[in-house]
Amino acid sequence: MRKTLVVVYADGAAHPGDIAVGLAPWADCVFVAEPDAHTRAMEPLLDRFGPVVLTDSVPEAARRLRAHAADGIVTYSERALHLAAALAEQLALPFHDRGTIGLLTDKWQQRAALSAAGVDAVRCRRIDTLADWDAAVAATGLPAVLKPAHGGGSRNTFHITDAAAGRELARTLLGDDCPGLVAGGTLVLEEYLPGRDCGPFGDYVSIESIVQGGTVTDLAVTGKFPMVPPFRETGRFWPSPLGAAEDAACRDLARRAVEALGVRDGLTHTEIKLTPQGPRLIEVNGRLGGGINELSVRAQNTNLIELAGRVALGERPDLPAFYQGRAYFQLFHPAPRTPGTLLGIDGADAVKRLPGVTLYRPYARPGTALPGGVQTLELDIVMGEADDVPELAAIVKDIDATLRYRFAFGDQGPREVTGAGLGAL
Structure with a gap:
């Protein structure tokens, strides 16, 4: 018997066609999204694969979704994590709880939690108003990285080397209604982690993992091409260029971080900086990483959109071996x-x-x-x-x-x- 899966959609998610390829052959999908220019443009395409609920009211969305008797809920979008958690709570479906969602989506909360758990202590301060700037610089030192507390895609992420110039940049960002992914101008300033020389490749990697009942299983370590200023990505590849010892150290750091944030089920995408002193944590994301499913399908014929959907429905799917091929x-x-x-x-x-x-x-x-x-x-x-x-x-x-x-x-x-x-x- 086919089960019904609520898919919470937003800009930045996997493409609707890719979601359909991963889910439609074996599950009935119901899509829910907040109405905006992007989701309205995608509504006709989403509607080809299942009913679409467009509303900015969580109670209204939950009321309409109850008619579909959903068995699970999933999202492939950073923007949609909060909505997915709120709907899961209303519908009594398994998902990241609200505390974990806060740690996954607020970069300051995440740094504080990882430091308290002894996973990785990176100096970081929250900036709600310009009055917080001097104390933040004193705590983190320079150079530092300034970015939105709720951000993604390297948007408004800056390398700060001068306190006065950084203050003016912070003033501009704080005046923006939405410098990151959500409304509100809260920023974070954090210690800059210098990378080691990685030759023709980038000085960071990401760890792709699946969590089932709190058990973390790594799927691959993703290598990166060098960033361009200030922190813009230029691509990725499987497998990573790391040696066995550094690979193991990165995976151990990622696992401890995911566990410390309380992730129980779902995909995680954890970014790690490769420094001369060893791997350091950039951030943990509680969803599928951008472009990662395409690599997985080509490299080992494993659809991670499907994998995440099956885990959301409480299944225990067979997992692929850790990737180390072409x-x-x-x-x-x-x-x-x-x-x-x-x-x-x-x-x-x-x-x-x-x-x-x-x-x-x-x-x-x-x-x-x-x-x-x-x-x-x-x-x-x-x-x-x-x-x-x-x-x-x-x-x-x-x-x-x-x-x-x-x-x-x-x-x-x-x-x-x-x-x-x-x-x-």
Whole structure:
């Protein structure tokens, strides 16, 4: 007998088509979302796979959902975690409890809880008003990282090296109605963790895990390509480039962090910084990481959207072995921080012919106005595979030398850069 699963949807979630591929063949889905421009645009697509409840009232959503007699609830979106927890409470369905949701979504609360549990003590202070700035800088020291307390996608995340400049930046962000993922201007300032030299790869990784009844099982360690300033991601790959000892240390830190936050069931995506003194925690996310399901499907034919859905329904699905096979990658190129217009992307046909490249997909057309700012806004994505991680490094170097991006920035005239130089803009 098919069970019914409530899927709480929001901007930033897995694509509705991917959710349908993972869930529709074996479960009946009911989608619920808060009404906004994105969810209204996606409603016709969601409606193809199941009933859609659009409301900004939790009691109203719960009333309408009761008619479907749901057996479980799941979300694949950071933005939707609070709504999912509130609905789970109303419907008496298993999910992260409200205390755990607070620790997963508020970066200051999470740092405080992990420090209290002895997992990892990173100096961190909450900034509710500009009056908190001086004490925060005194506590964390400089350099430091300033970001929204509830944030994602590297939006409004800054590297602070000067206290006066940081104060003005904090003033601007505090004046923003929504500098992060939720309304309200609360920020955090935290100790900057310098990374070690990781060669052609990024100085951080993420640990992808599934939690069942409080037991954490690691699925993979995800390697990263180098960030571009200030903290914008450029891609990921399986498996990571870490040696056995560092891999084990990262996985142990991630497991202890997930347990300390009280996660009982579901997917987790834990980011770890690789420092000269060893792995340090960046943050724990209580949901599927961006792009991770696509890597999992290609690398080992395991759909993590399905896996999370089955766990949400109380099943004990067979889990894949920890991934250590061929290298599969996603490389993307971020839009400039300076507002401008994309004039064109050259080299796409040549990139498609490169050994190891299986897909090139542009996300922005010539003539697209780019807003600038500090966030992860992708111009395109390149996917592919290699026999191993060293071969992967050579493929990515060829890709970045082949792609060329042309922009217009105000009255400055056209400017062209390769993929390798794009992050400096």
